[in-house]
Amino acid sequence: EAQVTQNPRYLITVTGKKLTVTCSQNMNHEYMSWYRQDPGLGLRQIYYSMNVEVTDKGDVPEGYKVSRKEKRNFPLILESPSPNQTSLYFCASSRTGSGANVLTFGAGSRLTVL
Amino acid sequence: AQSVSQHNHHVILSEAASLELGCNYSYGGTVNLFWYVQYPGQHLQLLLKYFSGDPLVKGIKGFEAEFIKSKFSFNLRKPSVQWSDTAEYFCAVNESSSASKIIFGSGTRLSIRP
Numbered sequence: 098e099a100q101v102t103q104n105p106r107y108l109i110t111v112t113g114k115k116l117t118v119t120c121s122q123n124m125n126h127e128y129m130s131w132y133r134q135d136p137g138l139g140l141r142q143i144y145y146s147m148n149v150e151v152t153d154k155g156d157v158p159e160g161y162k163v164s165r166k167e168k169r170n171f172p173l174i175l176e177s178p179s180p181n182q183t184s185l186y187f188c189a190s191s192r193t194g195s196g197a198n199v200l201t202f203g204a205g206s207r208l209t210v211l
Numbered sequence: 212a213q214s215v216s217q218h219n220h221h222v223i224l225s226e227a228a229s230l231e232l233g234c235n236y237s238y239g240g241t242v243n244l245f246w247y248v249q250y251p252g253q254h255l256q257l258l259l260k261y262f263s264g265d266p267l268v269k270g271i272k273g274f275e276a277e278f279i280k281s282k283f284s285f286n287l288r289k290p291s292v293q294w295s296d297t298a299e300y301f302c303a304v305n306e307s308s309s310a311s312k313i314i315f316g317s318g319t320r321l322s323i324r325p
Binding site: 130132137138139140141142145153155187189191198199200202203204205 | 217220243245247253254255256257260301303305312313314315316317318
């Protein structure tokens with residue numbers, strides 16, 4: 098089944114404790130992206146990647162890191178989480194090229210930072 | 212910079228009422244346009260898309276959207292809503308001439324009274 102898999106789905110952590118949210122897709126998509134969803138603010142893009150070793154900042158990259166060493170994986174790293182990073186996070190992927198940018202989303206990861 | 216505006220943050224309708232959700236974007240070039248839907252507790256899924264051709268596009272579950280280039284708009288419509296349409300709706304856009312990041316609006320929460 099074609100899908101985007103995120104882990105963990107739920108996580109409660111404390112300020113400053115490094116964490117990684119994994120994202121993996123099995124569709125050989127070039128484009129991958131991380132979003133955070135907050136009430137009243139919709140989806141805001143954190144980072145995106147056009148292909149392996151090609152990443153770029155979205156609208157709210159502060160406090161986050163990403164890497165794209167393999168095509169299928171795009172982990173989101175919070176080096177020193179803070180309470181304002183409490184949010185619902187979505188990973189998504191798509192093919193690239195004209196007419197190809199339909200995103201497939203993961204199920205979401207709800208993160209709480211105390 | 213590209214941006215997407217959804218002016219209706221929360222819309223409340225009764226069953227069988229007609230629906231129109233507004234979406235405006237700011238970008239001068241050729242774009243791909245999308246509407247995604249997020250049902251309660253679920254991840255985002257594609258409702259419909261416009262890449263080129265007929266500006267009136269039809270999606271799943273009786274939804275349609277019309278691309279009006281002169282108004283930079285891509286409004287979502289449904290003639291008669293059902294309680295099961297209760298969800299959050301997101302408009303999104305990306306530049307179609309090359310692989311590029313996809314920008315989302317802030318979302319519109321739709322509540323349907325049975």
